Amino acid sequence: MSEEEDEIILSELSDEELTLQMHDDLYDGLKEEIEEGVNILLERGWQPYEVLTKALVEGMRIVGIDFRDGILFVPEVLLAANAMKGGMAILKPLLAETGAPRLGNMVIGTVKGDIHDIGKNLVTMMMEGAGFEVKDLGINNPVENYIEALESGEFDILGMSALLTTTMPYMKVVIDTMVEKGMRDDYTVLVGGAPLNEEFGKAIGADAYCRDAAVAVETAKEFMAKKHNQVSA
């Protein structure tokens, strides 16, 4: 077959075929194709939230599983994330306009002395995709940045990230400060990063250690559900 005959015309696919194709395109990190797919579905009358969850988040969920299972590696995940970012850029303003459901609010940042942000950025994107509002504090955050953000009263969840053995203990500094200020129990604290483990998360007083972005989303959802149950009980 010629290359021309092989080429898939996204606009000619049915809705179902197109969402499956978008999962493939996301997997392959094809940003332009994702942007095109998002626009086609919107033109066909899909709600932005539906495009987000059925085409993008589902596609990234598959990427997350294959990353966890060692089939995909960091570069492929970054390309997929970049493609999703392209789609999100189109959807974000529309989601705000259409009042898509919000599961909760999170503030996230890499701790002081650490400039690594790939994992944090993936978590941010996956959390946004799952329906959380996320404020990203960026890298190298002293405790004051976290406390100031939390004191604004907008957030349910604090996320902290570190890649270095030398910087991960700083998470405890932040949690201890929250305890001193009597605000620890007001928030769910999630931590993550390559050298961390569950034991460390428990030892520093976090609510959970999240191995990857997909686990972070699931954990955040569980904690928000518990919180809502407590409120309604």
Place this chain on the structure above:
Amino acid sequence: MLVDDTTLTEDGLDARGEKPARILVLACGALAREILALFRLNNWDHMDLTCLPAKLHLYPDQITEAVTKAVKKHRGDYSRIFVAYADCGTGGQLQARCDELGVEMIAGPHCYSFFEGNDAFAKVAEDEFTAFYLTDFLVKQFDAFIWKPMGLDRHPELRDMLFGNYTKLVYQAQTNDPALDAKAQACADKLGLPLERRFTGYGDLQTALERVSV
């Protein structure tokens, strides 16, 4: 006789001397040349070296189990085993396991720290956390260890996403070798970072092995 750097990255090393040795140094493949150089310089012919593949560093969660397996495999043949790894991204798990196994390891977070000297490295850590480090071995194995695993050979456009927060490349030189200096410069150019060359020698690796050798 030492194997090539690619073998040290992928497979490790089992370097036993001709005489029976009392002490085994169980090391990361990235340290093989430096440790064998120290053996030669100090006439430590009562010490053997065995190395795990350097590429284990790409999966730090596997280091503790791999070291444990190797200690158990070799402990019947030696009166003492010394683990030439620092924490290396294991989040304290390697130290805890070495304590359980009753073997010593090198202090410090990683080889960049102990080559420079843990105290000296800690002193500048606050001002230098935006530095990306390479040692002699990593300069030689830059493509195999950094460029390819990070996917930059296939997707150079990811470079700034991966390295955009770094402000310089520090080449910690264990030896004086103009060819390696030139290669370090090429690595810095590829990463788009200014290069700083810093001669460290063997740093705390040497003092740790001196202590073990007696």
